[in-house]
Amino acid sequence: MDEKKDTPGLVREFLDGAAGIAGSYAATLTHLFRKPITEQYPDYKRPMPPRARGRIILTRSPDGKERCVACYLCSGVCPVNCISMQSEEGPDGRRRAAWFRINFARCIYCGLCEEACPTLAIQLTPEFAFCKDAIEDFVYEKEDLLVTHGGKDPDYDFYAHAGVAAGAPKGEHLGEDEPVDVKSILP
Amino acid sequence: MTDILAGVLVMLVRMAVVLAVVFGLAAYMILLERKLLGRFQVRYGPNRVGPFGLLQPIADGLKMLLKEDIIPDGVDRRIFLVAPAIVAGAALFAFAVVPFGPTFTLFGKRITQVVTDTDVGLLVIFGLSSLAVYGVALGGWTSDNKYSLLGGIRGAAQMISYELALGLSLVPVAMMARSLNLTAIVDAQATLPFALTQPLAFAIFVISALAETNRIPFDLPEAENELQAGYHTEYSGMRFALFFVGEYVNMILLGSITAVFFLGGWHGPVLPPIVWLAVKVLAVPVFLIWTRASLPRLRYDQLMAVGWKCLVPLGLLNILVTGAILTAGL
Numbered sequence: 001m002d003e004k005k006d007t008p009g010l011v012r013e014f015l016d017g018a019a020g021i022a023g024s025y026a027a028t029l030t031h032l033f034r035k036p037i038t039e040q041y042p043d044y045k046r047p048m049p050p051r052a053r054g055r056i057i058l059t060r061s062p063d064g065k066e067r068c069v070a071c072y073l074c075s076g077v078c079p080v081n082c083i084s085m086q087s088e089e090g091p092d093g094r095r096r097a098a099w100f101r102i103n104f105a106r107c108i109y110c111g112l113c114e115e116a117c118p119t120l121a122i123q124l125t126p127e128f129a130f131c132k133d134a135i136e137d138f139v140y141e142k143e144d145l146l147v148t149h150g151g152k153d154p155d156y157d158f159y160a161h162a163g164v165a166a167g168a169p170k171g172e173h174l175g176e177d178e179p180v181d182v183k184s185i186l187p
Numbered sequence: 188m189t190d191i192l193a194g195v196l197v198m199l200v201r202m203a204v205v206l207a208v209v210f211g212l213a214a215y216m217i218l219l220e221r222k223l224l225g226r227f228q229v230r231y232g233p234n235r236v237g238p239f240g241l242l243q244p245i246a247d248g249l250k251m252l253l254k255e256d257i258i259p260d261g262v263d264r265r266i267f268l269v270a271p272a273i274v275a276g277a278a279l280f281a282f283a284v285v286p287f288g289p290t291f292t293l294f295g296k297r298i299t300q301v302v303t304d305t306d307v308g309l310l311v312i313f314g315l316s317s318l319a320v321y322g323v324a325l326g327g328w329t330s331d332n333k334y335s336l337l338g339g340i341r342g343a344a345q346m347i348s349y350e351l352a353l354g355l356s357l358v359p360v361a362m363m364a365r366s367l368n369l370t371a372i373v374d375a376q377a378t379l380p381f382a383l384t385q386p387l388a389f390a391i392f393v394i395s396a397l398a399e400t401n402r403i404p405f406d407l408p409e410a411e412n413e414l415q416a417g418y419h420t421e422y423s424g425m426r427f428a429l430f431f432v433g434e435y436v437n438m439i440l441l442g443s444i445t446a447v448f449f450l451g452g453w454h455g456p457v458l459p460p461i462v463w464l465a466v467k468v469l470a471v472p473v474f475l476i477w478t479r480a481s482l483p484r485l486r487y488d489q490l491m492a493v494g495w496k497c498l499v500p501l502g503l504l505n506i507l508v509t510g511a512i513l514t515a516g517l
Contacts, residue, residue: 024481028227038230 048126050152053109055127056102058142059120059151066146067121067158070097074113074122082106083113083122094159097142104130105138119158123151205282213435214244220435220476227480248428256424261331270329271419271426274322274433278440281315284308285443286370286452287464308369309361312444313354316399320346322433323401323408327418338417341487342401342408348494349398349405355502356391359509360448373452380451387505389449391498396445398494400437402475404482407490442471 039046048054061067070087082105088098113122132138150156160174171178218233218240225232233240258267284305305311320343327339361367363384364375375381382389398405409417419430446452446467453460485493 021482025477028477028480031229032223032226034229036226036230040231040234 048128050126052126052128053111053124055104055125055130056107056113056140056145057123057125057147057151058100058145059123059147059149061157061159062150062155063157064148065092065094066096067119067150068097068100069095069119069121069158070100071095071118073116073118077112077116079110079112080106080108093165100142100145102140102145103138104140105135120151120153120156121158125151205287206279209279209282209436209439210432212439213432214248216435216438216472217247217431218243219472220479223473223476224480227477251425251428254424256426257421259331259421262421263329263331266325266329267421268426270322270326271422271429271433272322273325274319275429275436277315277319277322278433278436281312281440282443284311284369285440285447286373287461304368304370306366306368309357309367309372312369313350316353317346317350319399319433319437322430323418326422326430327408330418330421332421334414334416335418335420338408338410338414338420341410342418345398345401345405345407345490345494348491349395349498352391352395352494352498352502353399355499355506356388356395357448358502358506359385359388362506362509362513369447373447373454376451377454380449380454382449382451385449385505385509387501388509391502391505392449393445395494395498396441397475397478398490400434400441400475402434402438403479404485405490406484407487410484438472438475439468441475442468445471 058066058068070085072085072087075081075083075085082103083101085100086098087095090096109124109128111124114124117123162173170176221243222232222240233243236242236246258264285308286304323342323346324339327335327337327342330336330339360372360381363381364372366372366375401408407417408414409419411417414420419427422430446464450467450470452467453464455463458466
């Protein structure tokens with residue numbers, strides 16, 4: 001007798017099953033009248049967060065000169081070795097890259113180069129959709145990478161802080177004391 | 188002589204109209220399914236080709252035609268090549284006996300709106316729907332692939348089980364209409380459709396017809412997550428597409444015979460007959476798509492249990508009750 005109580009009757013079982021099936025039909029029906037959540041990509045491009053990691057650029061300081069000093073830190077930190085360059089000294093005495101090359105076919109957009117860069121020259125932009133027909137076209141040279149603006153930090157000028165005479169004469173950098181004549185502090 | 192010529196002409200026109208309408212409907216049924224399924228899942232369906240994606244079936248067809256048709260080593264070539272045509276052909280043939288409107292008179296001649304007005308229409312439909320399983324079973328068997336074989340076997344077992352319930356659900360209809368002629372069956376529902384007078388038979392019919400079309404929740408022959416694609420795993424290009432043409436033609440056929448047997452065909456108030464028929468024929472595929480969005484797939488033993496332990500006894504009982512009421516003098 002007790003066992004019979006545990007097992008539901010045939011009618012009850014049928015009703016439960018029918019209610020279950022009707023419930024799933026009702027659930028899909030309510031979804032039918034909802035507005036689709038699809039973002040139709042080429043027509044609508046979702047605004048990307050400014051720090052999203054996409055195509056890499058080389059930025060310029062506010063005076064319009066290249067920020068990159070060809071220190072090789074980005075190339076050294078790059079886990080897939082997609083950055084290569086050659087350093088040289090420009091006519092104004094500043095170090096710069098003679099050539100600078102990023103192979104975007106290899107780049108994994110990890111952003112380590114941006115973190116390593118001491119002059120904020122190399123930066124990642126939110127642009128992610130740049131497909132090519134040929135894989136060679138993914139090799140970007142310096143002229144492809146250089147932009148005319150300062151990227152995420154447009155007011156930053158490395159040479160104004162650097163303490164290197166190439167930007168401004170000694171003692172004229174921001175927050176820098178006059179150079180001390182070492183002979184004057186002899187005991 | 189002119190009589191024969193006119194007869195042939197009328198016959199050709201009827202066949203051309205039925206073929207064109209059925210193929211057009213089947214192509215757009217695929218679009219409708221993709222669109223509706225998309226909306227059920229809170230996304231848009233295809234909407235890139237043409238306005239609202241209306242040219243999508245043409246793009247799909249072109250793509251299928253241009254694809255490479257791969258025939259694997261080890262298949263039985265002749266049967267492998269014929270199998271998809273059996274599925275599509277059996278579904279198309281069945282339209283020969285489906286009536287699309289009342290008989291009318293033109294130039295003093297009686298013109299029926301059915302390709303073949305045969306007195307055994309119901310039996311013809313049964314025969315053809317049993318033939319369709321040969322396409323599934325043979326396609327799965329000759330593919331020389333264990334998943335295809337399993338799909339084919341499941342298809343055959345499922346068809347045999349549900350064919351029985353399908354037949355039993357239509358016996359009361361034939362008993363009440365006192366005819367196997369589809370036009371006569373429709374005319375017997377002029378006042379009240381059999382869906383209302385035979386609700387149990389209607390329910391059994393819908394469930395077993397769902398199983399006959401191999402659609403969710405009864406799509407065991409092609410169960411993607413167990414059998415890759417089941418019986419059509421090894422098919423590609425237009426042959427693969429032919430299986431799907433067969434499936435969608437089958438959906439329309441199912442709509443038509445549901446309309447004829449249970450929903451009262453072209454009978455209905457106010458609107459012209461052809462509109463009523465179209466509404467009824469299209470309501471069934473929409474319900475099938477809704478079902479596909481709603482229900483999970485049955486397990487194989489559940490499928491067999493529902494067929495043999497539930498639908499067949501209920502169908503037999505229904506026949507007995509209907510017979511008793513009819514002989515009691517109604």
